[in-house]
Amino acid sequence: MRTAAEPVEVRRPSAVRALTVLLAVTAAATVVVELLNYWYAPEQEFGLAVRTGWAMLRSLGFLLLIGHVKRGRVLAKPFGLILSVTTVFAVGRLVVPRAGVPPLPGLLGFAVLTALCVAVVVLLYRSEAVGGHLVRHRKGLVVEGGVISWREVVPKRPPVTGWLLTARVAAFTYSPLMLVPALVATGSILDGRISAVPAVLFWFAAGIAVSYAVLFCTAFLLRDRRWARKLLVVITLTTLAVDLPLCWWLLGTDGLIRDGAPLATAALLTLYSLHRATPPTSPG
Numbered sequence: 045m046r047t048a049a050e051p052v053e054v055r056r057p058s059a060v061r062a063l064t065v066l067l068a069v070t071a072a073a074t075v076v077v078e079l080l081n082y083w084y085a086p087e088q089e090f091g092l093a094v095r096t097g098w099a100m101l102r103s104l105g106f107l108l109l110i111g112h113v114k115r116g117r118v119l120a121k122p123f124g125l126i127l128s129v130t131t132v133f134a135v136g137r138l139v140v141p142r143a144g145v146p147p148l149p150g151l152l153g154f155a156v157l158t159a160l161c162v163a164v165v166v167l168l169y170r171s172e173a174v175g176g177h178l179v180r181h182r183k184g185l186v187v188e189g190g191v192i193s194w195r196e197v198v199p200k201r202p203p204v205t206g207w208l209l210t211a212r213v214a215a216f217t218y219s220p221l222m223l224v225p226a227l228v229a230t231g232s233i234l235d236g237r238i239s240a241v242p243a244v245l246f247w248f249a250a251g252i253a254v255s256y257a258v259l260f261c262t263a264f265l266l267r268d269r270r271w272a273r274k275l276l277v278v279i280t281l282t283t284l285a286v287d288l289p290l291c292w293w294l295l296g297t298d299g300l301i302r303d304g305a306p307l308a309t310a311a312l313l314t315l316y317s318l319h320r321a322t323p324p325t326s327p328g
Contacts, residue, residue, distance in 0.1 A: 059173035065108050066167065070160040071106035077135055078127040078155035084147040098224045099134040102127065116180040122210035124168045126217060128161035130306055137302035211317035215276060217310045218283050222251035225303035229294040240258035240294055250286050255278065273318055280311045
């Protein structure tokens, strides 16, 4: 059995190279802006530390996105859109303090980061060179005609629209967007609010359950099943019905704005993407 040689990699378009540099700068800017916000915060409490740590982890998401862009993956577009939108919300909720005026360095950093995220989305969706590059699927071992090769594995399912991919990626953010405020709410338990223990445990369990529900639903969503679309709508509405009241009850109005708004945005993007996706032609 022979092994096929790897094909010679073609030089990437200048727009793609510019996008990778932009993503690296955005990843670094995310860390810098979050450290600025934490440094200038009047109160550096437990909740702020958790939210700051979660926002800084998004820099790893931008580095992962660079890998998808270099490999020309189709997934890069919806992943970049969700990552950019939620990063703006994650950072924006930390710029504004509980009281008073936001510090000028934080505002300037947020403005720069927002501009970088907008530029990322524009390049991903408006550049023809980038769009022509992001057409590949993941690679894997393929045995064909007695030859083992490491090459692109084309999915056997029917072609998936970009809007369905966007809905899938947006739905995958539900679980972490629920678990972060649940972790923030543990601070109230540490402060002696023992009555909140059952609600916090339920919040964690709901966040984990949502991740499995989304994983199951989107597997069939990519196969263009009508019932999967309806189920994802139910999951989205149920997630909002669970998360938003818990944010308000355990974290107050401030927590509802800081932690509920990003989830509501992801939910709206999921529903809008499902609405824009071409109706399925297959039965079921």
